[in-house]
Amino acid sequence: MIKAVKGTLIECDPAAREVLLKLNTKDQFIIEDLDNTHLFINSTHLERVQRALDELMNSNTYEVGAPP
Amino acid sequence: MATQMGSEEEFKSTIAEYLESLPAQFCRRVFSNPAACLAIFRLLSTVGKHLVMSMLYLDSAIKLQDVYQWAKPDHQPLVRSKVHQLRKLQILTEERGNVSLSPVFREQLRNALTGGGDFSSFGIPFTGAVSGRVSKKWLASYANDRWEAILHFMVGHSADAEPPSESVRGILRMSRLMEDSAEGMKITNSGFQFLLQDPSSQVWTVLLQYLRLAEMQEMDVVEVLNFMFQLVSLQLGRPYSTEALTRNQQKMLAELCSFGLLYQDSVGAPQFYPTHLITSLSSGSASHSAPLSTSGSAATGRSAIPAASKGELAKPSDQGFIILETNCRVYAYTQSALQIAILNLFVHLVNRFPNFITGALTRDSVRRALSRGITADQIITFLTTHAHPQMQGRTPVLPITVTDQIRLWEQERNRLRPTAAYFYKDFGQKAEYERMFKYAQDIGVILWASNEKRQLVVTRQGHAKIAELVKSQRAAAAAAAAAAK
Numbered sequence A: 001m002i003k004a005v006k007g008t009l010i011e012c013d014p015a016a017r018e019v020l021l022k023l024n025t026k027d028q029f030i031i032e033d034l035d036n037t038h039l040f041i042n043s044t045h046l047e048r049v050q051r052a053l054d055e056l057m058n059s060n061t062y063e064v065g066a067p068p
Numbered sequence B: 001m002a003t004q005m006g007s008e009e010e011f012k013s014t015i016a017e018y019l020e021s022l023p024a025q026f027c028r029r030v031f032s033n034p035a036a037c038l039a040i041f042r043l044l045s046t047v048g049k050h051l052v053m054s055m056l057y058l059d060s061a062i063k064l065q066d067v068y069q070w071a072k073p074d075h076q077p078l079v080r081s082k083v084h085q086l087r088k089l090q091i092l093t094e095e096r097g098n099v100s101l102s103p104v105f106r107e108q109l110r111n112a113l114t115g116g117g118d119f120s121s122f123g124i125p126f127t128g129a130v131s132g133r134v135s136k137k138w139l140a141s142y143a144n145d146r147w148e149a150i151l152h153f154m155v156g157h158s159a160d161a162e163p164p165s166e167s168v169r170g171i172l173r174m175s176r177l178m179e180d181s182a183e184g185m186k187i188t189n190s191g192f193q194f195l196l197q198d199p200s201s202q203v204w205t206v207l208l209q210y211l212r213l214a215e216m217q218e219m220d221v222v223e224v225l226n227f228m229f230q231l232v233s234l235q236l237g238r239p240y241s242t243e244a245l246t247r248n249q250q251k252m253l254a255e256l257c258s259f260g261l262l263y264q265d266s267v268g269a270p271q272f273y274p275t276h277l278i279t280s281l282s283s284g285s286a287s288h289s290a291p292l293s294t295s296g297s298a299a300t301g302r303s304a305i306p307a308a309s310k311g312e313l314a315k316p317s318d319q320g321f322i323i324l325e326t327n328c329r330v331y332a333y334t335q336s337a338l339q340i341a342i343l344n345l346f347v348h349l350v351n352r353f354p355n356f357i358t359g360a361l362t363r364d365s366v367r368r369a370l371s372r373g374i375t376a377d378q379i380i381t382f383l384t385t386h387a388h389p390q391m392q393g394r395t396p397v398l399p400i401t402v403t404d405q406i407r408l409w410e411q412e413r414n415r416l417r418p419t420a421a422y423f424y425k426d427f428g429q430k431a432e433y434e435r436m437f438k439y440a441q442d443i444g445v446i447l448w449a450s451n452e453k454r455q456l457v458v459t460r461q462g463h464a465k466i467a468e469l470v471k472s473q474r475a476a477a478a479a480a481a482a483a484a485k
Helices: A014-026 A043-059 B003-022 B024-031 B034-043 B046-056 B065-071 B072-088 B104-115 B138-155 B167-172 B187-198 B199-217 B221-232 B249-260 B276-283 B285-292 B300-304 B305-309 B335-341 B363-371 B374-383 B400-413 B430-442 B462-483
Strands: A003-011 A030-035 A039-043 B092-095 B098-101 B178-181 B184-187 B271-274 B322-324 B329-332 B348-352 B357-360 B419-427 B444-452 B455-459
Touching: A003 A030, A003 A043, A014 A030, A014 A039, A014 A043, A030 B187, A030 B419, A030 B444, A030 B455, A039 A043, A039 B348, A043 B419, B003 B034, B003 B199, B024 B034, B024 B104, B024 B178, B024 B221, B034 B104, B034 B221, B034 B300, B046 B072, B046 B104, B065 B072, B065 B098, B072 B092, B098 B104, B104 B249, B138 B184, B138 B187, B138 B276, B138 B335, B167 B178, B167 B199, B167 B249, B187 B374, B199 B221, B199 B249, B199 B276, B221 B249, B221 B276, B221 B305, B329 B335, B335 B348, B335 B357, B363 B374, B363 B400, B430 B444, B430 B455, B430 B462
Parallel strands: none
Antiparallel strands: A003 A039, A003 B419, A030 A039, B092 B098, B178 B184, B322 B329, B329 B357, B348 B357, B419 B455, B444 B455
């Protein structure tokens, strides 16, 4: 029997996908891991995930020399 | 480059879109005005102008196939798309494979070009005595002051100036460039984008908004449109008579005065003057795009700027004043509080000197702008159009390292591209999967599919249609089963 699941398709680069998979270990929001660049997730978590990814990326950024 | 031209195309397409949306009888009424025909003709692309010109003195229809033959085979798609556009604008009419210009448009454009017909649509020059104080130069500074005062008001640096009139604020509010908040009016995201546009796009935005306002107030749109097209074909620095204007047009006149697009000595004066903001709209669009056309050859791009339309009117602040170094540092030769406020949207400002400021594009400053809805392309276009003459000579104008970095910062923010969707899995048989896959493909709703896993992701709209299909199939199957019993 066919199952239809409502959610959000995420298209991303493989690096971002890894981050999402890591976040997923804390609380399960990924419904299906489709392939290298696609994930299907629970829509209610979208905003939180985006913020979390942004924060993580932010903490991984280094300014070359302070702004003048 | 493509994107920079894009903004130019965009504003033209918005007025074009508006014309396209008009019903046929409205269009005919707009076309019955030579000034409107000429203004529309000026707004067409070069290829569009060619097509119209070639057909202007043909009295009978010609075969569409023949029109396509005018271009070399590899350029035919372009001609096709232009023909399609002209038909949407109702300039071209097609009948059984033959095309011709709309008779009204043909006649009035001929009138406009060769003289004749009702010439009052080009504005009636005022012949009475006028005060000598209104010169082109004075008009230019008047218009710039008015326009900048409005932009100033938008960025919220209007402490030293009185706020613009109620009608101006009304239009800003209606176009959602600003919104009301607890502490007065506040600029919105689209307002920030508006600030970065070139002046002619900004004026078009305001005029289009005015058309919508006119519709809402149940004014005659054709009357407003004709007046608008009349205004853009007026000659700068000459007084025009207000005598022949209708009441709605008088009202519009007063409101456009408050934007600095027109000037009147006093309310109800018998004459008005157009300013360069409005007269350069249809003719001057070429001069605005000239600084942008830098990828081909910068030298020809620069010489293409007509000296008259740029030189005497452009205020120092309109000329290029920004220097951008490869290390992302920005030097801007300006004293204008407005320009500084705009730069402050996406530049980390460091020092301010009497005649110039220094700063740098940093990841944070650009991200702040991006979070306000400003796009990387808008930032790049702004920096390109306002680049210092010293930089204008280079190709490309901006250092590639910096433009790439700005785009990378933008991409970084949008690493995830989410789409609301439905996910189908656990198909029983291969045939069932393939049938649904085929159907979804036909209606173009597939976002992702895997034949091996027999899984499918479709858009939300697609889901509704597929659900209907499944339901009707089930009903058919049930009916068949009932019939078999």
